[in-house]
Amino acid sequence: MPQRNILVQTSLTPSYYQKFHCLMDACQDTCCGGWAIEFNKKDFLKIKRTVQSGALKEKMDQALTRLRTKTHDDKYAEIRMSEAGRCPFHSDEGLCLLQLEYGEAVLPDVCRTFPRGMMYTAAALERTLSPTCEGLLALLW
DSSP states (O other): OOOOOOOOOOOEETTTTTOOOOGGGOOOSOBBBBEEEEEEHHHHHHHHHHOOOOHHHHHHHHHHEEEESSSSSSEEEEOOTTTTTTTTBOOSSSOOOOHHHHHHSSSSSHHTTTEEEEOOOOEEEEEEEEEOOHHHHHOOO
């Protein structure tokens, strides 16, 4: 069966979507811990090629894990959490060491976009924000 392109003529975006911002160090329940940060091969290679020396290289060598049994293309590698269940690139001040040193572009897509989401339906491009994010909840309340 041939694949058909769907012409999306509209975008559904919550009115508060553009107002969202990360709470960073003010967040009490950070998305930088407690869950698997999985990403695709492109993001894995981008981090490996960017971080070439220093303390971050040592952290990266310990933290980045290549997943040998992947279930889909976006699950190529992951950041292994610390014993405390936090991302090893998460500073004591609540900031991302990768982003501080190399900029947002080096981050895996999941870190750059969370809690934002996009989904194409037959009728529209739907933009969402996950209610699992404390920053979004603060914005809504």
